[in-house]
Amino acid sequence: MPRRTTLLAWARSLTLLAGVGVPCLAQAADLLPPPPPPPLPPLAEPIDFAGGWYLRGDGGWGDLELRRTEAVDVSVHPTPYAYKAIQDKVGSQWFAGAGIGYQFNPWLRFDATGEYRFQTKWHLFAEDTTVPNTGGYNLTKGKFDSVVGLVNGYVELGTFFGMTPFFGAGVGVAHHMFDKSYDHGYGNYYGGYGEGPAKEKTNFAWAAHAGVAxxxxxxxxxxxxxxxxxxGTAQTGVVECIPVCGIKTVYRVKELDSHDVKIGLRYLLGAPAPLPPVDYAPPPGPLVRKY
Structure with missing residues (x-):
């Protein structure tokens, strides 16, 4: 066979193979899965405009107790009292307050709080023993309310089943506002009467906390x-006899402490907003082959 004829035969064979291969490649391309959708744009970071700051509001009830009431003679020529307390007590207090704080990290936070503690009753019923067997008794009573300011620190112990237990301590001041005080005589002092004006006193206060959020x-x-x-201590005004008898007495309600049950809310100013729902593209439809 001449050389030219051989070359033409080879060329015709390659052309036929190429024509067969193109449809095969097209059919193979139809069998491949579609390309993945383009990636979603990154979500914008939440703007933290207030850091770890928070506001709080609290309310509750306190079982108020005192260590003792001290009667002090403040007359011009004072005479030391001797008396036997028969009943020396103070009532409970409701309270409400607010504050601002800062969360330094997941386990440490601080806040400053102020609260008003509603008016409660106090009274002292005592026997005068300055002179033996006098048979004289006095009932002295009054009402006071309080304002308390504290700076507190708390340690949080981690979150378990949505609950975060914590404990803490605080220091500050307590301002007690005694209303008018009244003194009534009983026994051999029956008929005796005295009054004292309103009196305010400020002193150191401290607290210990434990709870769950x-x-x-x-x-x-x-x-x-x-x-x-x-x-600390609350104090009456100077109680004097009516009519005047020359005896003036101040009553100091010492070591006032309270066992408080509190409920409150904290609003976190800098908390990140919840992430918006993501609208994902629907999956591609079924593959359709064209012949």
């Missing part, structure tokens, strides 16, 4: 806590 939302926490609060 629960997240109601991404930036609201509910707290239930116990607090021991020591509020």
């Amino acid at each position: 629960y997240s109601l939302s991404h930036n609201v926490k509910l707290e239930l806590a116990y607090r021991y609060l020591n509020m």
